[in-house]
Amino acid sequence: MGEDAENTGTTGATGTARTTGAPQAPEGAGRTDGVEEGRVGRDRDRRIGRRTLLIGGAAAAVGTAVLARGELGHLWWRLPGVEKPRVAGAVDFRGAQWVAASSANWRRADRPDDYGIDRVVIHVTQGSYRSAVKVFQDPAHGAAAHYIVREDGHITQMIRELDVAFHAGNRGYNERSVGIEHEGFVERASSFTDAMYAASARLTAAVCGRYGIPVDRAHIIGHVEVPGTDHTDPGRFWDWDRYIRLVRQARTAAEPTRTAGA
Ligand SMILES: [Zn+2]
Numbered sequence: 001m002g003e004d005a006e007n008t009g010t011t012g013a014t015g016t017a018r019t020t021g022a023p024q025a026p027e028g029a030g031r032t033d034g035v036e037e038g039r040v041g042r043d044r045d046r047r048i049g050r051r052t053l054l055i056g057g058a059a060a061a062v063g064t065a066v067l068a069r070g071e072l073g074h075l076w077w078r079l080p081g082v083e084k085p086r087v088a089g090a091v092d093f094r095g096a097q098w099v100a101a102s103s104a105n106w107r108r109a110d111r112p113d114d115y116g117i118d119r120v121v122i123h124v125t126q127g128s129y130r131s132a133v134k135v136f137q138d139p140a141h142g143a144a145a146h147y148i149v150r151e152d153g154h155i156t157q158m159i160r161e162l163d164v165a166f167h168a169g170n171r172g173y174n175e176r177s178v179g180i181e182h183e184g185f186v187e188r189a190s191s192f193t194d195a196m197y198a199a200s201a202r203l204t205a206a207v208c209g210r211y212g213i214p215v216d217r218a219h220i221i222g223h224v225e226v227p228g229t230d231h232t233d234p235g236r237f238w239d240w241d242r243y244i245r246l247v248r249q250a251r252t253a254a255e256p257t258r259t260a261g262a
Contacts, residue, residue: 092161092210093203096147101136101158105144106165109175117161117211119177120204120220121145121168122243124191124233129183133158143167145179147203153195155203161210168226178207186235197239201246208247209254215247 089098111117125132129150136144136158145167146159159165167179180200184191204220213219217240223231 086160086162091157093147093155093157093206096155096157096203099133099137099156099158101144101165102139102141104139105136105141106159106163109162109164111162111164111175112211115164115175117176117178117207118213118219119173120207120213121173121177121179121223121226122200122220122234122238123167123179123181123223123231124186124235124238125181125183126185126233127183129154129156132181132183143169145181147179148181149183149196149200149203151183151191151193151196153193153199155199161207168223169229169231170226173226180204182234186233186237189237192234192237192239197243197246201243202250204243204247205250205254209251215244215251217244220244220247 091098109115123145125148129148132148133156135141136148143166144158146157146161146165148156148158150156161178164174165179166174167181168174168177180203182192182196182200184196205215207213208215208219220243222238222240223229223233224235
């Protein structure tokens, strides 16, 4: 999150101008998290085009008759407008609590099939956990992250990893990343508790494991490092060495020990 939870009036997921009357911000210029430029319509066209190509290629390879009989059943989710099954309340990280963000604050996608995921973006809310949940549920906010980690280590998931959350203020980075908010303030060192670091590290380790993301500072970045951003989170009190170490430990613990030659 940025300085506050105020909507800066960019276009939303539908690509239509918001009714706040605020001018449309240029790409990455918003102050709040996830302010995203409005080029969604064009983007949607591109995605459908790509899926059509995928289906077309499959049909050419195996023949339409075979597709019609059986293969289509395996490829149904690649068809334009058809999504993977979504179970209400299901979370991507075990133990997380599901609280749905407003659908205006994210965009439906099929990651990692339509967009590869190779980044985790670390944020700080600049407010309480409750206020972060509230603004992510607010369609006027225009931004939200996939997860919020509370001071006590509680994790809430608000957007599925399948989908593109508007959290980085940069369309390309939104498409390729999972966004994790942390309750607190960038200038308050005490915001970042042991429980928060531990829980967040387990979450990031799981995300890295799921998508094959290397556990390093090139792939686990702060919002401040997103190109074009004017945000400073997570700020100088976020202990990156400690965090990366904890993520590595959690990754190692999650992976079965490899035997020689395996
Ligand atoms: Zn942020």
